[in-house]
Amino acid sequence: MKKLSALILCAVVGALAVAPRAGDHADAADSAQRPNIVVLMTDDQTLRSMRALPRTRALIGDAGARFANSFVSNPRCCPSRATFLTGQYSHNNGVFTNGPPIGGWQRLRGTSNWLPNWLQGAGYRTVHVGKFLNHYGLDDPTEVPPGWDEWYGTIDPTTYRYYGYTVNENGELRTYGRDRDPRFYSTDFTGRRSAGIVERLAPSAQPFFLSVAFLAPHTGSPHEPGDPAGLGTPAIADRHRGAFASLALPRSGAFDEADVSDKPPFLRRPRMRAAKVSAIEALYRQRLESLLAVDEAVERIVASLQAGGELDNTLIVFTSDNGYLAGEHRLPHGKAKAYDPSVRVPLLIRGPGVPAGAQPQQLVVNADLAPTILEAARATAGRVLDGRSLLPLTRDASLGARRPLLIEIAKGAALKTTAIRTRRWLYAEHANGTRELYDSTTDRDQLHSLHADPALAAVRAKLARRLAILRTCRGLSCRQPLRR
Numbered sequence: 196m197k198k199l200s201a202l203i204l205c206a207v208v209g210a211l212a213v214a215p216r217a218g219d220h221a222d223a224a225d226s227a228q229r230p231n232i233v234v235l236m237t238d239d240q241t242l243r244s245m246r247a248l249p250r251t252r253a254l255i256g257d258a259g260a261r262f263a264n265s266f267v268s269n270p271r272c273c274p275s276r277a278t279f280l281t282g283q284y285s286h287n288n289g290v291f292t293n294g295p296p297i298g299g300w301q302r303l304r305g306t307s308n309w310l311p312n313w314l315q316g317a318g319y320r321t322v323h324v325g326k327f328l329n330h331y332g333l334d335d336p337t338e339v340p341p342g343w344d345e346w347y348g349t350i351d352p353t354t355y356r357y358y359g360y361t362v363n364e365n366g367e368l369r370t371y372g373r374d375r376d377p378r379f380y381s382t383d384f385t386g387r388r389s390a391g392i393v394e395r396l397a398p399s400a401q402p403f404f405l406s407v408a409f410l411a412p413h414t415g416s417p418h419e420p421g422d423p424a425g426l427g428t429p430a431i432a433d434r435h436r437g438a439f440a441s442l443a444l445p446r447s448g449a450f451d452e453a454d455v456s457d458k459p460p461f462l463r464r465p466r467m468r469a470a471k472v473s474a475i476e477a478l479y480r481q482r483l484e485s486l487l488a489v490d491e492a493v494e495r496i497v498a499s500l501q502a503g504g505e506l507d508n509t510l511i512v513f514t515s516d517n518g519y520l521a522g523e524h525r526l527p528h529g530k531a532k533a534y535d536p537s538v539r540v541p542l543l544i545r546g547p548g549v550p551a552g553a554q555p556q557q558l559v560v561n562a563d564l565a566p567t568i569l570e571a572a573r574a575t576a577g578r579v580l581d582g583r584s585l586l587p588l589t590r591d592a593s594l595g596a597r598r599p600l601l602i603e604i605a606k607g608a609a610l611k612t613t614a615i616r617t618r619r620w621l622y623a624e625h626a627n628g629t630r631e632l633y634d635s636t637t638d639r640d641q642l643h644s645l646h647a648d649p650a651l652a653a654v655r656a657k658l659a660r661r662l663a664i665l666r667t668c669r670g671l672s673c674r675q676p677l678r679r
Contacts, residue, residue, distance in 0.1 A: 229317065229402045229572050230547050231509040233393075233500070234564070235493055236279075236406075238272065238326060238413035239530065240486065240515035243445065245541050247486040250494040252543070255513050259545025260553035260589040266616060267561045269603055270517035270530045270537045272413075273298050273329040275561055279516075280309045282565030282580035284601055287669055290328075291605035298605075299330035304340075308577040310565050311342030314404045317574035320344050322392055325385045325408035326354055337366045347388060349381075355415040357381045357430035375417065380432050381410050382485070386492025390499040397503025402572070407496070411489050412482035412519075422481070423474035426528060429485035439483045444476040449523040449534075449640040457644035459629040462532075464525045475522045482519075510546030510571045512564065524641075533602045533614040533623045533631075534641050544585065546571065553589040558618060560600045562673070581673040597676035601665040615662040617677055622658035630655070 235251075242265075245252060252261075267275045269285045277290035280303070285291045292298035303309070311321040322345040332338070332350025339346040346365050353360040358372035360381060372379030389407045396403045414427035422428050444450075451472065455463045467475075493513065500506040518537045520526045530537045542559065544567070545551075562582030569576055570584040588594050602614040602623070614623035614631075621641060623631040630646040632655060645651050661677055 229319070231396075231402050231500075231505055232314070232319070232404045232568055232572060233496065233509055233511045234279075234404075234406050234568070235496070235511070235513045236276075236408045237486070237489060237515045238408070238410055239482075239517060239519045240412055240541065241518045241521075241536055242539050242541050244412065244483055244486060247439075247483040248490040248493070250490045251513055254494060254497045255511050255545045256543040258551050259511070259543060259549040260555060260585075262542040262544070262559050262585070263554055263556050264558045264618070265514065265540050265542035265560075266538045266558065266600055266602075267515075267517050267540055268538075268601055269605075270532070271298075271604075272326075272516050273300075274605075275516040276328055276408075277303055278561050279564050280311075281578055282310070282562055282569075282576060282582050283578060284562055284581045284668070284673065285603050285605070286666065287579075287581060291603070291610070292607075293329040295330070297608055300328040300333075301330060303328065304334075307341040309342060310568065311340075311404065311406075313569060313574050313576055314572055315342060315344070317572050318401065319572065319574075320396060320399070320401050320403040321406075322346075322396075322403060323348055323406040323408070324389045324392070325349060325406075326410055327408065329354075332361075332363065336361070336368055337363060339363065339366055345392070349410075355410065355413065356417075357410065357415050358417060377433055380430075380488065381415075382488035382492055383432065385409055386488075386495050389492070390495045393496060393499040393505070394503060397500070397505045404568075404572075409489050409492070411485040421477075423477040426474045426478055428478050428481040431481055431484045432488045435484045435487040437484075438487060439480040442480055442483070444472075444479045444521070447523065447640050448642055449536075451522055452524045452642060454642075455525060457631075457646075458524065459625050459627065459631065461625075461627065462524065462526075467522065467525060467527060471527055472522065475527055478528065479521055508547060510549075510568070511544065512568070513541065513543040514561070514564070515540040516561075531604050533604065533612055533621065535639075538602055538616075544589070548586055549589045555585070555588045556592065557588055557595050558598060558600050558616065559585055559588070579670040581668065581670060583674055595674075595676070597678075598674055599661060599665070599677045601662075601668070601673070603666070610666075613662060613666055615658050615665060617658075620654065620658055622655065622662065624659070624662065632658075 273293040274285050274290045281288040290302045324347045327348040336350045349360050358375045361370045412429050451467045517530050520536050523536050566582045567585045600616040604612040621633045631644045632646040633641040
């Protein structure tokens, strides 16, 4: 009997020694049943520029869901990516701007409590390719952030180079595209490297999480012949140069807005001269041309999933970190504004359980990406998540229809603008005390602020009360519906 008891004890101890704890990799049998996850993220891409990505629309959007009302809560590169990696608004993850003291890589450096670690704990192999958080690599260019099994991140100050950029490859630095070598145009390199990773990992029973961050259509060097004076543009792959040379710049009612007297004083600017309009049009064309290589890269990555027999078992997310202004409201370029061109982004999702052809109309936000991925992976977050999974929304149009979204934009160490977005209203409060209110049912271009309309006093009060809650919300309180 004693001998049998000892054997049982040894077996129990042995099982405990190999059993995964919270945060450890899940066992192989369980991991094999989980879908792969691929996130494809562009940089500064507007919703309307999806016209340049027909392959992406067909391979991901048509084969899955196209979200009609997708927004980012903080329309700058680093805060948006921090929200993607944490599932939290800026006021909860602490990343408000691109740079110090309350943003950039410095703010999240060293964390092991974010999406890649959570997925590792569910048995995933985690890989990142391309751009990361702003200022990454300045302190230690060989540093590999926690949670990544494989790392191929571009380092600052070379991140915004389409040629001659340096990549940290699992702790070793390599520079590609010197002397403008067309073989190493940034987007092509990112797509080729990512497809190769898929081909290598597909035969394994272990699921993988692949984060792919393209630079396009963000402004970047080198400056090339034909670039507009005084306005940065992306570099274009030689094969795509001039592809949209005859395309006219779309001009909504917001373009070079005729009357900005309803806007806050700090947003009122002179009307744009002809030379500036011409430069914006050139920028618009080049941004679209830079996306043609992204479209080819997406096709290549999807083809590698298909060839490896993993396409039907992969959740693919395509989105952007923020939008971009191109002359709307007399703002010739940029982001970090609460207006739609800045905060509205494309979002396409395909994969297991996502019905082909779905077109969810609910308002969704980039804080929803991490919860969506975690549900698909059956993984657990180590933070209180402000977002919700989008997978149920692809199957039921009635879910979450009245949830409002928070927009928060900082300048330096202080919030400059906070806003609440509903299906009908955009209500913004600025640090200087000014307000804006737009009715999207009658004013899609956000031309006529109704902040002073006495007939809407009750509406403003209701939105202001909810905005006050959202500014400090956490978890469930960020997702409560706005009652009628």
